[in-house]
Each structure stands twice: as structure tokens, then as C-alpha cells.
Amino acid sequence: MKRKLEELYSIVKDGRRESGSWLKVAEAVNRRLEVSYHVDHIRRLVRCAPRPERFTIITCSSPFSRTEGANVDQSGSEAATRRDRDFGHLQRAQDLFERSDFGSAEKEARKIYERADRADNHELQAEAAVWLQRISYEQGDYLGAENRFDLSVIAIKRRIPGLEEKDPEDAAAEIVQSVKSRSQLALLSKNDPIAHIFMQALHYRRKISLERVAYWDQEAFAAEAEAGLADSLEVDMQLGVPDGQIGHDKRLQAVLRITNRQKDAAKRLFHESREMFSVNSLGAAYLDRDWGFFHWNDGNTRAARKRLLQAAEQLSGHLADPRALGSTFHIRSRVELQDRKVLEALRYGLAANAVHPYGFVMMGLVKLVREYKLEKEFLQIIREFWKFGKEPFKSVSGLMERLAYNDQAKAYTKMRDNLEQLRRAVYQESS
Incomplete structure (x- = not known):
């Protein structure tokens, strides 16, 4: 079993197809198929397994090459130990991030970033910076995410001759243009691991621009989002990323088309992206949520509820993604408000914040409470929250217990x- 799980890790890192369940992943290992299931998605599935402790090998297997055999000199052994230690911190940061413990995740990622900086390990430093960027992004700290994007680019450009003296913005633009040119002299190639780290940093930056337009109504960022998402798709295709990532690129472009009222273009992009996601995968769940966003903007609240329910069932179940569930319930809150069901909108907004009280998810509910003067109802629904017998709170409690490894006390806390x-945000109190 250990050998197969280690093999699974390597297959997953280099895969081409996305799989939607642990059973499919296990079958892929047995058949030696390639699957593009990122390790954090596998960890979600493992956490939902009846006996997750059987699969802890996944959380500690290192992608770095290990030194084998008895005849190893001391320096080689020390280097291997350092690699394992650094990877252990990064894995711990990922695990804490998965459980939305952002403060602890940041501390772990920062340890790696600082240690990699001292060791001049630019690849590891860039990867740690991307995790720091992602942590800021998920908490709605767009400025912090931008600063950490710069940190990742600073680390990456140290690997590329001719870019060392350029500022991060110019260096990133030059890398993107060189890859888009399809030249043999492109600054990054599909076989360079740091290329995919750079693309991850770029993706989160593009998602910030999209969120500003789609959820904050900041139309000034529309052109930036349009150009950025087009660049991401073209560069991803040039670098030969897995189909699943191309599907996400097109899915995000569809969301932007919705905000521009380009319904036909959005539908076409949704259908194209759907072909790149397997059933029950994270990508398929995100797509259901985004279809809900489409129908809400189109005024079809019945269709929106259906899609959002499908997304919520998967995100609170086997996929166990609290951040995506938060945005799903946020959209559902807006759907209920569109039908003038103010208290239902409040309930879903509260459920969204119970799993992810950040960014537009939090500010959407704060605005709802203040605009409709629901302070009294807000406190009443918070008190009812702990009864758990009714949706959406039942889904929320089940997900949070799963993320806490079935420790109900930790989940409640x-x-x-x-x-x-x-x-505190509703009543404008300081922490």
C-alpha cells in the first residue's frame, strides 16, 4: 500500500486528467494512468475516508528526491534532512490552509520562505511565496496578495538571466510575453518546475481582478481582468498544463462574460470547460456554483437554486472545500434577496460566514444587515444556528466537523x- 501511495503522489504531480473520487484515484494508480489531481484535493478525499489515518503517507511523502542506500556522505544526508523538513513545513501549511486555519498556515509558509531565502533556494522560496499570496487572497486581503505576488516573482527572476535587475511587474510581463511568443528562447518552458509556480502566482492575481468585477462591482478592473484571463489561458496552453487547469481558465472567463452581460459567450465557455472536468470533481462543483451565478444574474432564481444546491452538496461533502462553500452560500443569499426573501438571505449569508468570514462573503452580509436593519434578526439566527437541524446549517456543521477530523468540539469552536x-464586523467592533 505504501509503495502504491508513493507512486500515486508522483503520478498526481505530473498528471493530465482530473479525477473526482478516491476510488478513481486508486484505480488510476493500479492502472498506472495519469491523473491531474493536485495533492490538496487528494487530501480532501482522504480526510473524508472512513479511516483517514490509513492514508497519512500522502501528507508526508516528499516530492523531493530522497537519498537512498547506506553509503551516503554526511552532507548528502543533511541536505536530504533539510529537504524533508522544509517539505514538512509546506505540507503542514497546506493542511492548515485546507482547514481554514490561515494564521497558522501563514506562519508555516513564512518559515519556508525565510529559510529558502537564506539558502538561495529560489524555487522553494517562490512556492512558499505563492502559498502566502493564496492565504492573503482567500482572506480578501488583495493588497497583501499583490505584495506576495511580487515576492514570488522576485524569487523566480533570480533564476532567469537578464531579469535580475527588473522590477517584479516588468519581469512578470516579460515572462508572459516570452511564453506567448512560442519562441525557443522563451524564458520558461513546460519542463521547468518554476514555470508552474509562476503560473499559480499569476492565476491568483487574475482571480483578484475578476472578484473585484464580479463580487465588488468595481468595473474599473474589467479591462485588467479581461487581459489577464486571456493571458493565463494562452500561457497555460503553451506550458502544457493539465486539462483541468485549462477548464478553470475558461470557467473564469465565463464568469467575466456574465458580468458583461455576454450570456451566449458565457454559456459557450461553460460548456467548453465542462468537457475538461470529471464528474464529482472540484472543477465540476465550481462550475455548478458559477452556473448559479449566471442564473442569478439572468433573473432565473429557480435554476440558480438548483445549481447552487448541487454545488453545496459536493463542497460540503466529499470535496470538503469551506472557501468555495462560503462563496456558494453567498450567491444563494443574493438569490433569496432577489426573491425578496430577506430572512432566508440572512440565513444563507450567515452560513457562508460560518465557514468563510472573509472578503466579499463577509461584507455582503454586513451590507445586508445594515441596509435592511436586521440587527435583531441577525442575533436571533446566530442563536438558532447551533440547533443544526435545518439547512444550510446542517451542511455547515458536517463540513466543519470533517475538517476537524470529526472532533466536534474543535468544529464548534x-x-x-x-x-x-x-x-464584530456587523457592529463595527475592534477585535
């Missing part, structure tokens, strides 16, 4: 902390 963070 996390939700209480999230709701307290929300309450």
Missing part, C-alpha cells in the same frame, strides 16, 4: 470564532 468575527 471554529464556527463560534468565525461568527464572532462576523458579529
Whole structure:
């Protein structure tokens, strides 16, 4: 079993297809198929397994080459130890991130970044910077995410001759243009691991521009989002990323088309991206959520509820993604408000914040409470939250317990902390 799981890790890192369940992943290992299932998605599935402790090999297997055999000199052994230690911190950061423990995840990622900086390990430093960028992005700290994008580019450009003296913005633009040119002299190639780290950093930057337009109504960022998403798709195709990532590129372009009222273009991009996601995969769940966003903007609240329910069932179930569930329930809140069901909108907004009280998810509910003067109802629904017998709170409690490895006390504590963070925002109290 250990050998197969280690083999799974290597297959997953280099895969080409996305798989939607642990069973499919296991079958892929047995058949030695390539699957593009990122390790954090596998970790979600493992956490939902009846006996997740059987699969802990996934959380500690290192992608770095290990030194084998008895005849190893001391320096080689020390280097291997350092690699394992650094990877252990990065894996811990990922695990904490998965459970939305952003503060602890940041501390782990920062340790790696600082250690890699001292060791001049630019690839590891860039990867740690991307995790720091992602942590800022998920908390709605767009400025922090931009600064950490710069940190990742600074590390990456140290690997590329001729870019060392350029500022991060110019260096990133030059890398993108060189890859788009399809030249043999492109600054990054599909076989360079740091190319995919750079693309991850670029993706989160593009998602910030899209969120500003789609969820904050900041139309000034529309042109930036349009150009950025087009660049991401073209560069991803040149670098030969897995089909699943191309599907996400097209899915995000579709969301931008929705904000521009280009319904036919959005539908076409959704259908194209759907072909690149397997059933029950994270990409398919995101697509259901985004279809809900489409129908809400189109005024079809019945269709929107259906799609959002499908997304929520998967995101609170085997996929266990609290961040995406938060945005799903946020959109559902807007759908209910569109039908003038203000208290239902409040309930779904509260459920969204119970799992992810950040960014537009939090500010959407704060605006709802203040605009409709729901302070009294807000406190009443918070008190009802702990009864758990009714949706959407039942899904929320099940997900949070799963993320806490079935420790109900920890799950309740996390939700209480999230709701307290929300309450302070509603009443404009300092922490």
C-alpha cells in the first residue's frame, strides 16, 4: 500500500486528467494512468475516508528526491534532512490552509520562505511565496496578495538571466510575453518546475481582478481582468498544463462574460470547460456554483437554486472545500434577496460566514444587515444556528466537523470564532 501511495503522489504531480473520487484515484494508480489531481484535493478525499489515518503517507511523502542506500556522505544526508523538513513545513501549511486555519498556515509558509531565502533556494522560496499570496487572497486581503505576488516573482527572476535587475511587474510581463511568443528562447518552458509556480502566482492575481468585477462591482478592473484571463489561458496552453487547469481558465472567463452581460459567450465557455472536468470533481462543483451565478444574474432564481444546491452538496461533502462553500452560500443569499426573501438571505449569508468570514462573503452580509436593519434578526439566527437541524446549517456543521477530523468540539469552536468575527464586523467592533 505504501509503495502504491508513493507512486500515486508522483503520478498526481505530473498528471493530465482530473479525477473526482478516491476510488478513481486508486484505480488510476493500479492502472498506472495519469491523473491531474493536485495533492490538496487528494487530501480532501482522504480526510473524508472512513479511516483517514490509513492514508497519512500522502501528507508526508516528499516530492523531493530522497537519498537512498547506506553509503551516503554526511552532507548528502543533511541536505536530504533539510529537504524533508522544509517539505514538512509546506505540507503542514497546506493542511492548515485546507482547514481554514490561515494564521497558522501563514506562519508555516513564512518559515519556508525565510529559510529558502537564506539558502538561495529560489524555487522553494517562490512556492512558499505563492502559498502566502493564496492565504492573503482567500482572506480578501488583495493588497497583501499583490505584495506576495511580487515576492514570488522576485524569487523566480533570480533564476532567469537578464531579469535580475527588473522590477517584479516588468519581469512578470516579460515572462508572459516570452511564453506567448512560442519562441525557443522563451524564458520558461513546460519542463521547468518554476514555470508552474509562476503560473499559480499569476492565476491568483487574475482571480483578484475578476472578484473585484464580479463580487465588488468595481468595473474599473474589467479591462485588467479581461487581459489577464486571456493571458493565463494562452500561457497555460503553451506550458502544457493539465486539462483541468485549462477548464478553470475558461470557467473564469465565463464568469467575466456574465458580468458583461455576454450570456451566449458565457454559456459557450461553460460548456467548453465542462468537457475538461470529471464528474464529482472540484472543477465540476465550481462550475455548478458559477452556473448559479449566471442564473442569478439572468433573473432565473429557480435554476440558480438548483445549481447552487448541487454545488453545496459536493463542497460540503466529499470535496470538503469551506472557501468555495462560503462563496456558494453567498450567491444563494443574493438569490433569496432577489426573491425578496430577506430572512432566508440572512440565513444563507450567515452560513457562508460560518465557514468563510472573509472578503466579499463577509461584507455582503454586513451590507445586508445594515441596509435592511436586521440587527435583531441577525442575533436571533446566530442563536438558532447551533440547533443544526435545518439547512444550510446542517451542511455547515458536517463540513466543519470533517475538517476537524470529526472532533466536534474543535468544529464548534471554529464556527463560534468565525461568527464572532462576523458579529464584530456587523457592529463595527475592534477585535
